Amino acid sequence: MLVSNWNNYPRVEAALADFRSQDEALSILEEANKCIPRGLGRSYGDCSLGADIISTPGFKRLIHLDPQKGTLECESGTSLDQILSVIIPHGWFLPVTPGTSRITLGGAISSDVHGKNHHLHGAFGRHVLDLRLLTPQGQVLECSRNENPEIFQAVCGGMGLLGLILSARISLMPLESVFIRQKTIPAADLDQLMGLFESYHQSTYTVAWMDCLKSGRNLGRGLFMHGEHCRAGEASRRGLTHPDSKVLSLPFNLPFRALSPLGIKAFNSLYFYRKSRRTGYQFSNIASFFYPLDVIDNWNLLYGKKGFLQYQFVLPSRNSREGLQKILQHINSFGQPPYLAVLKLLGPGEGPLSFAQYGYTLALDFPMRPGVFSLLKALDRVVQKLGGRIYLAKDARMQKHMFWQGYPRAKEFLELKKKLDPENKLSSLQSRRLGLCQNQY
Numbered sequence: 001m002l003v004s005n006w007n008n009y010p011r012v013e014a015a016l017a018d019f020r021s022q023d024e025a026l027s028i029l030e031e032a033n034k035c036i037p038r039g040l041g042r043s044y045g046d047c048s049l050g051a052d053i054i055s056t057p058g059f060k061r062l063i064h065l066d067p068q069k070g071t072l073e074c075e076s077g078t079s080l081d082q083i084l085s086v087i088i089p090h091g092w093f094l095p096v097t098p099g100t101s102r103i104t105l106g107g108a109i110s111s112d113v114h115g116k117n118h119h120l121h122g123a124f125g126r127h128v129l130d131l132r133l134l135t136p137q138g139q140v141l142e143c144s145r146n147e148n149p150e151i152f153q154a155v156c157g158g159m160g161l162l163g164l165i166l167s168a169r170i171s172l173m174p175l176e177s178v179f180i181r182q183k184t185i186p187a188a189d190l191d192q193l194m195g196l197f198e199s200y201h202q203s204t205y206t207v208a209w210m211d212c213l214k215s216g217r218n219l220g221r222g223l224f225m226h227g228e229h230c231r232a233g234e235a236s237r238r239g240l241t242h243p244d245s246k247v248l249s250l251p252f253n254l255p256f257r258a259l260s261p262l263g264i265k266a267f268n269s270l271y272f273y274r275k276s277r278r279t280g281y282q283f284s285n286i287a288s289f290f291y292p293l294d295v296i297d298n299w300n301l302l303y304g305k306k307g308f309l310q311y312q313f314v315l316p317s318r319n320s321r322e323g324l325q326k327i328l329q330h331i332n333s334f335g336q337p338p339y340l341a342v343l344k345l346l347g348p349g350e351g352p353l354s355f356a357q358y359g360y361t362l363a364l365d366f367p368m369r370p371g372v373f374s375l376l377k378a379l380d381r382v383v384q385k386l387g388g389r390i391y392l393a394k395d396a397r398m399q400k401h402m403f404w405q406g407y408p409r410a411k412e413f414l415e416l417k418k419k420l421d422p423e424n425k426l427s428s429l430q431s432r433r434l435g436l437c438q439n440q441y
């Protein structure tokens with residue numbers, strides 16, 4: 001069947017094998033020549049694509065919730081959405097969550113996903129207590145910070161290349177209310193926007209939307225948002241019900257021109273001015289604060305049949321301002337506006353392939369149009385020169401040399417891979433493109 005991840009590019013012919021038990025997973029691994037685990041396919045690109053895929057969403061049992069200690073153990077195909085529906089009524093929340101709840105626990109660990117609180121609370125892997133890994137040689141390893149610590153660190157962010165995560169135990173954060181107290185502050189340019197991230201560094205959640213179609217003195221104009229969990233009874237007495245927002249669905253692939261650059265320019269201005277007028281604190285629920293895009297089930301179809309590319313990079317703090325400025329200038333001069341631009345501040349990374357480093361990360365959604373690959377190459381040069389890197393979970397096209405320069409600990413990862421996967425059984429289209437297979441580098 002034809003398979004693609006969230007951005008619908010690339011699409012590949014692949015065979016998907018499901019499993020419901022550890023034994024079934026083992027026999028799939030034993031029989032496969034080359035294969036790669038895949039969760040809910042919410043990555044953008046080819047990190048979970050290949051001719052043979054081990055599909056995990058059928059492996060989704062909640063193993064144990066300890067409501068006193070706030071720990072949860074589940075099988076790796078469990079979705080964050082499923083987890084939230086169980087933990088919220090007990091007064092717990094995920095300590096780190098990305099911008100969608102439709103991903104699996106295995107996908108969250110393998111990409112070491114980050115949320116709006118990375119500057120304070122790190123990535124998902126920091127909150128994993130232990131995990132069980134089925135190695136390509138058929139062994140089941142218990143991994144934690146004390147047991148097989150080197151493997152544990154590398155599996156967090158390891159893009160499914162060291163083994164199939166069977167299950168994991170994570171620590172949860174206490175929650176008193178399903179509401180978030182948030183404030184949006186307009187910023188006229190990049191300096192103001194970055195200044196706000198610094199001033200609100202102690203806020204739990206910070207993020208900014210950027211209008212990439214502005215140039216000159218409004219270059220980097222945006223809306224900065226910060227938020228905190230409400231205390232019990234602060235916003236409503238409705239208690240801890242999982243706020244399941246209504247899910248809408250698009251019936252078909254919309255033609256690409258549904259989002260023309262002119263339309264986006266008009267949208268950006270309207271959005272900026274409307275949001276700028278709301279200056280006080282507002283209350284939103286967890287679903288609308290963390291997962292606004294989940295309201296439309298298949299919003300990815302808005303980009304049309306050819307799909308789109310998400311370009312997400314991080315630049316070290318010392319170079320972030322210069323780099324962001326150059327990136328925005330390139331976007332303007334190429335006349336290729338991204339349809340979405342989200343800026344976050346990151347703290348340090350942990351695993352050898354983890355994306356994070358101190359500095360700013362910008363995620364840009366580009367529709368697939370002629371010239372987009374040339375623009376991204378120009379952006380690559382800026383990111384590379386200034387010591388940044390591209391997020392593997394959002395990559396469909398990075399070149400090998402850029403990867404090896406951006407991820408200086410990749411050699412350490414590859415050494416470990418040689419030990420755990422001497423036959424190079426676990427490989428994706430991405431790992432082959434980047435030379436993340438032994439004998440290739």
Ligand SMILES: Cc1cc2nc3c(=O)[nH]c(=O)nc-3n(C[C@H](O)[C@H](O)[C@H](O)COP(=O)(O)OP(=O)(O)OC[C@H]3O[C@@H](n4cnc5c(N)ncnc54)[C@H](O)[C@@H]3O)c2cc1C
Nearest residue numbers: 039040041042043098099104106107110113114159160165
């Ligand atoms: C709307 C939207 C918003 C997003 N926002 C964010 C964000 O804010 N921050 C962020 O960091 N990411 C974000 N993402 C990206 C997403 O969180 C990651 O790509 C995540 O890894 C997807 O998980 P998945 O279950 O869909 O896995 P897939 O996309 O199928 O796979 C991702 C990787 O995990 C590996 N993998 C999956 N399951 C296993 C397993 N059991 N064992 C070993 N390896 C496994 C795969 O091999 C692959 O390398 C967003 C994605 C979308 C669509």
